[in-house]
Amino acid sequence: xxxxxxxxxxxxxxxxxxVSGLFSARGYNIESLTVAPTEDPxxxxxxxxxxxxxxxxxxxxxQLNKLIEVVKVVDLSEAAHIERELMLVxxxxxxxxxxxxxxxxxxxxxxxxDVTESTYVIExxxxxxxLDAFLSAIESSLILETVRTGVSGIGRGDxxxxx
Amino acid sequence: MQLTGAEIVIRxxxxxxxxxxxxxxxxxxxxxxxxxxxxxxFKHVLVRHEQAAVHAADAYSRSSNKIGVCLVTSGxxxxxxxxxxxxxxxxxxxxxxxSGQVPTAYIGQDAFQECDTVGITRPCVKxxxxxKDVKDLxxxxxxxxxxxxxxxxxxxxxxxxxxxxxxxCEFHYPxxxxxxxxxxxxxxxxxxxxxxxxxxxxxxxxxxxxxxGVILSDASERLAKLAHSLGFPVTNTLMGLxxxxxxxxxxxxxxxxxxxxxxxxxxQNCDVLLAIGARFDxxxxxxxxxxxxxxxxxxxxxxxxSSISKRVKVDVPIVGNLPDVLDEILHQLEAADGKPDAKAxxxxxxxxxxxxxxxxxxxxxxxxxIMPQFVVETLYxxxxxxxxxxxxxxxHQMWAAQYYKFDKPRRWINSGGLGTMGVGxxxxxxxxxxxxxxxxxxxxxEGSIQMNIQELSTxxxxxxxxKILCLNNGYLGMVRQWQEMFHGNxxxxxxxxxxxxFVKLAEAYGHVGIRVTKPxxxxxxxxxxxxxxxxxxVFLDFLTDKTANVFPxxxxxxxxxxxxxxEDL
Ligand SMILES: Cc1ncc(C[n+]2csc(CCOP(=O)(O)OP(=O)(O)O)c2C)c(N)n1
Numbered sequence: 001x002x003x004x005x006x007x008x009x010x011x012x013x014x015x016x017x018x019v020s021g022l023f024s025a026r027g028y029n030i031e032s033l034t035v036a037p038t039e040d041p042x043x044x045x046x047x048x049x050x051x052x053x054x055x056x057x058x059x060x061x062x063q064l065n066k067l068i069e070v071v072k073v074v075d076l077s078e079a080a081h082i083e084r085e086l087m088l089v090x091x092x093x094x095x096x097x098x099x100x101x102x103x104x105x106x107x108x109x110x111x112x113x114d115v116t117e118s119t120y121v122i123e124x125x126x127x128x129x130x131l132d133a134f135l136s137a138i139e140s141s142l143i144l145e146t147v148r149t150g151v152s153g154i155g156r157g158d159x160x161x162x163x
Numbered sequence: 164m165q166l167t168g169a170e171i172v173i174r175x176x177x178x179x180x181x182x183x184x185x186x187x188x189x190x191x192x193x194x195x196x197x198x199x200x201x202x203x204x205f206k207h208v209l210v211r212h213e214q215a216a217v218h219a220a221d222a223y224s225r226s227s228n229k230i231g232v233c234l235v236t237s238g239x240x241x242x243x244x245x246x247x248x249x250x251x252x253x254x255x256x257x258x259x260x261x262s263g264q265v266p267t268a269y270i271g272q273d274a275f276q277e278c279d280t281v282g283i284t285r286p287c288v289k290x291x292x293x294x295k296d297v298k299d300l301x302x303x304x305x306x307x308x309x310x311x312x313x314x315x316x317x318x319x320x321x322x323x324x325x326x327x328x329x330x331x332c333e334f335h336y337p338x339x340x341x342x343x344x345x346x347x348x349x350x351x352x353x354x355x356x357x358x359x360x361x362x363x364x365x366x367x368x369x370x371x372x373x374x375x376g377v378i379l380s381d382a383s384e385r386l387a388k389l390a391h392s393l394g395f396p397v398t399n400t401l402m403g404l405x406x407x408x409x410x411x412x413x414x415x416x417x418x419x420x421x422x423x424x425x426x427x428x429x430x431q432n433c434d435v436l437l438a439i440g441a442r443f444d445x446x447x448x449x450x451x452x453x454x455x456x457x458x459x460x461x462x463x464x465x466x467x468x469s470s471i472s473k474r475v476k477v478d479v480p481i482v483g484n485l486p487d488v489l490d491e492i493l494h495q496l497e498a499a500d501g502k503p504d505a506k507a508x509x510x511x512x513x514x515x516x517x518x519x520x521x522x523x524x525x526x527x528x529x530x531x532x533i534m535p536q537f538v539v540e541t542l543y544x545x546x547x548x549x550x551x552x553x554x555x556x557x558x559h560q561m562w563a564a565q566y567y568k569f570d571k572p573r574r575w576i577n578s579g580g581l582g583t584m585g586v587g588x589x590x591x592x593x594x595x596x597x598x599x600x601x602x603x604x605x606x607x608x609e610g611s612i613q614m615n616i617q618e619l620s621t622x623x624x625x626x627x628x629x630k631i632l633c634l635n636n637g638y639l640g641m642v643r644q645w646q647e648m649f650h651g652n653x654x655x656x657x658x659x660x661x662x663x664x665f666v667k668l669a670e671a672y673g674h675v676g677i678r679v680t681k682p683x684x685x686x687x688x689x690x691x692x693x694x695x696x697x698x699x700x701v702f703l704d705f706l707t708d709k710t711a712n713v714f715p716x717x718x719x720x721x722x723x724x725x726x727x728x729x730e731d732l
Contacts, residue, residue, distance in 0.1 A: 010344055014281060014293070025286050055472070062469035068290040068310060071344040163343060 002031070003057045004076040004083060004153040006161055007046040010069040011037050018067050019046065028052065028060050032085075032150030043071065043163065047152045071163055080156040086123070087131045088113075089138075090145040093120040097142060108134045119144065127151075168297045168328040169194035172261065175304040177204045178336045181232050183223065183596050184208070185216040189236025190276060191263025194328040199234075208596065208625060211617040213240050215589035217247020218615070221256050221318075222586075222593030226551055226573050226601075228381060230257050230311055231593065237263045237325075238276030241283065246583060248318050249287035253580025254402060255379055257316035259307045260288075266326040267295065280322045289317030297330040302337060309340050314347030315467040316379055347466065351483030351491055359437070359462040359479045360495045366435035367507035368514075369395045372418065375402030375579065376440015376465060376485055383407065383572040385489035386439065392496060393503050396515055398426040400441050402579040405569035410548075415515065416524075419447040420717045421561045424523040425515050427715070427723040431457060432514075438463040440485050443474045444580075445719075451475055453722025464488050523715050523728055524565055533682050535559060535634040535707045538689075539566035542604060542632060545689045550574070550602040553590035555611030556582045558640035561713045563606040585614030591629040592621060602693065603629040609704075610639045610659055619672035622700050630692050631702045633665060636709045644712045648727075669702035676702045 009015050016035055023030050031049040038045045050060060057075060064073045076083075093101050098120075105112060105122050108130065114121035124134055131148065155161065166174065172195050176184065185208045188196045199207055210216040213235045220231030231251075235244045241262045251258050265274040281293050290310050292303045300323070307319040363369065371393075377386050383406045390397045390413055397407045398418040407414055416423035418430050430436070430448070436459055441447070448454045451474055463470075463477040464485060471480040481488055528537045539562050542550070552567050553576040554560040560577055569575045576594055578586045591605040612633055622629065634640075642657040666676030675696050679688045685705070692701035714729040 014285075017282070018285060021285055055476075059469065059473060066315075066467065066469050068342070068345050 001054070001057070002049065002051050002077070004081065004151060005048045005050060005057075005061065005064070006074050006076050006153055007048065007064060008038070008071040008161060008163065009044050009046060009067075010071065011042050011044045012069055015044065015069045018069065019048070019064065022063055022067065026059075026063065028056065034150040034152050040163075045161075047150070049151050072161055074155070074161055076153045076155055079159060081153055081159070082156060083127050083151045083153040084125050085128055085131055085151050086125050086149045087134075088147045089122045089124065089135070089143065091120050091122065091138060092118060092142045092144055094118050101138065101142070104134070104137050108137070110134065164334065165331040166334040167194065167198075167331050168300055168323065169198040171297070171300050171332075171334050172304070172323065172328070173198045173202055174334055175301055175336060176232065177202070179230070179308050181205045182229070184232045184234050185210060185220045185223070185593070186234030187213050187216055187236065187240060189240050189263060191237040191265060191325045192234060192328075194325070195234065195261075195263070195323075207234075208592075208621070210589070210621050212615065213243035214247050214585065215592070215615050215618045215621070217244045217258070217260065218250065218586045218589035219593035219596070220258055221247060221251040222553065222576050222590035223597045224251075224256050224258055224593075225576050226594040227597035228573065229597065230259055230308060232259050232261070234261045235263070236276070237265055237280070238278050241278055241280045245283060245287065248284055248320065250578050250581045250583045250586060251318045252287045252289070254375060254578065255316050256318065257311040258318040259304075259311050260318060260320040262320060262322050264293070264322045264324040267324045268326070270324065280320070284320050287318075288320050289315075291320040291322065293322045294324065294327050297327050297332045300327060301334060302340070305337050305340050306342065310345070314345070348482050349484045349487055351464065351481040351488035353491070355479055355481045356488065356491050356495060359481060360492060360499055362435050362460050362462060362479065363393060363437065363496070364499060364501040364503060366395075367504060368432060368434040368511045369393070369437065370429045370433040371395050371397045371437045371439065372400070372430060372441055373397060373403045373406050373439045374400040374441025375406070377403055377406035378572045380440065380466070380485040381572070382440070382485035382489055385486055385493065387411070389489055389493055392493065394508055395437070395503070396429055396512070398422070398430060400444070400447055400579070401564055401577070403441065404564055404575045405572045408570040409568035410570055415519075417564055418723070419444075420449070421565065421713050421715065422717075424521045424715060424726060424728070425518040427717065427726055428518045429515055431723040434459050436461045438477070439489075440465060442470045445474070448475065449717045449723045449725075450720055453725070456722075521728070523726075526729065528682055530682060533679065533685060533705055533707045535562050535636070535705075535711055536566050537682065538632060538634060538685055538705050538707065539563055539606065541686050541689055542606070543567045545686065545693055546602055546604065550604045551576065551594045551598060553577065553587050553594060553603070553605045555587035555605075555607040556584045556641075557608045557611055558636070558644060558711070558713050559606050559608045559611075559634040562634070584611040587611055588615050588618045588622075588631065591631070592618060592625075592627055595627045595629055605629055605631045607631060607633050608640060609633055609635040609637065609662055609665070616668070619669065619674060619700070623673045628696075628698050628700050631700070632689075633702065633704050634707050635662075635665070635704050636707050636711065637662070638709060641713070647710075647712070648716075649718070665702055665704040669700070674700040674702060676704065678704045678706070680706045
């Protein structure tokens with residue numbers, strides 16, 4: 001099963017490698033990992049997407065909690081939550097493709113954030129499936145470059161991850 | 164007053180009431196050594212190899228429950244220390260390692276004797292720090308001592324760049340410390356404990372399975388109290404030996420790969436298992452699927468939640484500090500209406516006695532060849548069971564665990580988790596520093612002892628009259644045993660050729676060496692070593708049966724009840 005694990009961790013140098021090292025040392029899977037400081041700059045928030053049986057995910061959360069710099073861990077996928085990912089796509093946009101790309105981008109609520117005579121850069125957010133759907137809606141030969149941030153997640157309603 | 168970083172390191176160690184620092188100097192720690200030279204509140208033990216410094220600090224810790232401290236230089240000093248650190252980590256031993264590092268400005272430039280210490284040691288420490296500002300030095304060391312000792316203990320490393328040791332700042336050593344990201348649980352969950360008590364009272368075929376956690380947390384007395392009040396059988400893991408008195412009637416001996424028949428059969432066939440400070444290691448329960456074939460309820464008490472339900476699903480997990488949890492269990496048991504099921508227990512004990520009657524540790528000592536087991540048994544008798552025994556890794560380690568009956572905790576010092584050959588002699592040193600009056604024996608093999616033999620020199624310098632009992636079978640015995648049993652007698656590289664004359668070697672280092680070749684000489688030689696040469700280091704080189712094997716044995720991947728016994732062969 002796919003799980004989204006959210007972590008609050010001390011914003012210390014090396015903290016990221018403790019987390020990624022844990023996953024590689026114990027053979028846990030990482031689909032994506034995102035990290036950035038929170039509104040309190042002494043803390044970072046990490047979102048890890050991992051696939052594993054319930055037993056493995058339980059071990060992952062326990063092992064993460066054991067890391068000295070980890071302040072809190074929750075498995076967001078245990079309850080209602082929202083996940084988003086940001087993607088930037090550079091597309092070859094010439095001739096009649098320019099119109100067509102613009103139209104598809106609008107359907108997916110993408111934004112064109114860079115324009116040259118022959119290219120567009122489109123910014124798109126959504127869950128992973130939406131981003132995948134956008135890419136498959138565009139003819140593959142037009143796709144020059146893609147970059148995705150990986151998933152960020154947050155609980156719905158009163159579920160709050162804070163110190 | 165402003166102090167330099169080097170002075171701060173020394174002051175912190177003094178504040179922590181450190182008695183000994185085990186270490187080896189080098190470029191990046193020269194300022195620290197300079198300050199060390201100027202003080203006399205604690206002593207420095209100069210080893211002959213950094214690995215031994217860490218092992219000695221580790222054993223100092225294991226045998227006393229104080230925190231072992233070591234000091235090594237950057238680069239090779241650190242890499243030499245890694246085996247020691249990993250060894251301590253696997254057995255959850257509290258320890259603080261201070262390592263020198265190249266000056267801050269050089270880090271990352273492949274400077275002379277630079278290595279990524281924090282990166283290299285990260286997976287084998289409880290935590291580590293790189294100090295980047297002299298102002299953080301004191302608090303970082305405070306954190307290191309705090310982390311090492313609390314929660315599930317473990318080694319903590321503090322990496323100190325050379326420039327930090329000459330920069331100055333105001334010294335203040337905090338009395339206490341709190342970290343928002345680190346709050347180990349102490350008290351167990353009362354509701355869970357209640358469930359556990361119900362299970363214990365309803366048990367028909369119970370077993371208490373106690374591991375190294377009992378020793379690390381000083382919970383032995385409570386364990387004995389609990390076992391006696393319930394009348395349940397107790398088995399110890401390799402790491403737990405001494406956590407329950409081995410001469411007690413309720414003791415089944417060690418369990419696991421080389422456990423007794425009664426311990427392994429009881430473990431396999433119990434209906435309620437109380438696991439205390441143990442972790443269902445692969446060497447302990449054998450094949451987890453086979454173990455799971457028998458339905459039983461498992462109660463697991465441990466300070467580390469990640470040890471619970473890691474390899475075996477448990478029914479009642481209790482996270483907490485063992486003494487606190489055991490107190491609460493004892494308390495609830497007293498208050499409970501029910502009593503343990505005496506009738507069922509009597510039947511269970513009858514079954515256990517039948518297993519015990521197999522005498523699975525029996526061996527034959529003839530007139531000509533010394534059996535290794537006999538050496539350990541004789542050591543037990545001569546020392547009245549009161550020695551601190553360290554061991555290396557191999558067959559001799561298992562024989563020591565099987566035949567020396569430990570009645571007290573912290574007396575049996577060995578590398579269980581990592582299985583590090585070479586620990587025996589430095590362990591004996593560490594024990595002797597922590598317990599200067601104690602009788603210390605190191606049971607080793609001719610393979611293992613050569614992995615840290617240079618420490619005979621340290622023992623001379625510090626007058627450490629430990630006794631080395633080398634069970635010399637001319638083979639890397641444990642490897643040979645596996646090759647005999649599982650690899651068609653192809654003894655690939657397990658014969659140790661060109662052995663030194665250990666007697667002369669001991670003498671060359673200024674110690675006493677005795678070679679023993681006949682069974683009849685075993686006891687007199689051990690007496691000579693422990694009585695006549697009480698104040699000398701004695702190297703006893705026992706030429707033992709070359710092909711003796713350790714039994715019982717649960718082959719890797721097999722179940723606990725599928726033991727191979729000596730008589731089967
Ligand atoms: C550092 C290290 N290298 C290799 C091993 C693998 N190993 C386990 S037991 C053993 C043989 C030990 O031989 P010896 O010390 O002579 O003891 P014996 O088994 O003969 O009693 C070896 C090589 C190990 N445990 N540690």
